[in-house]
Amino acid sequence: AQSVAQPEDQVNVAEGNPLTVKCTYSVSGNPYLFWYVQYPNRGLQFLLKYITGDNLVKGSYGFEAEFNKSQTSFHLKKPSALVSDSALYFCAGGATNKLIFGTGTLLAVQP
């Protein structure tokens, strides 16, 4: 069965420091992987996706993610966190027509 795991319920980071939000996947075949962000009382917004090609994917708001096939991971990163990055982040993955979402990671950036 396909699954997407976000092992951390919450990540705390100081403003200006690098941040990483972890995601691992179990998807048969070549995976399609996504990151979405949800601000309070809002819907999910697309950040970036990996379909094929370069393992380092750059997305909106300075975020990037690295696809690592051997570790089945797709961690979200940003070199320098902003307080405005504080939100709920979802990883999602699939291979055919079904997209599975992780349980979400709350990112809290302290000023």
Added chain:
Amino acid sequence: NAGVTQTPKFQVLKTGQSMTLQCAQDMNHEYMSWYRQDPGMGLRLIHYSVGAGITDQGEVPNGYNVSRSTTEDFPLRLLSAAPSQTSVYFCASRMGQGARYGYTFGSGTRLTVV
């Protein structure tokens, strides 16, 4: 450029009442789906549709009905609301059936059943 529009944004129902959550998209997307979001459980798929006239069940379909008479609209019906259906509901659409397209989400409906 409205994207995916959901109404209402908030709703309180009494146990046993019925209601319809509306979802409309103006991007001519084939694929539409309904998710519910609960704390610690992420997003779970309720129902989905691959095109007008075609719907199918997701992982948590019980207590919900859907129909897709047009490409644009995909309403979700709660037949007899239960407290377990208290949740935030998201409608999402994407260009095609393949997961590679990714979703555009509506802003959500926060439903409370008392």
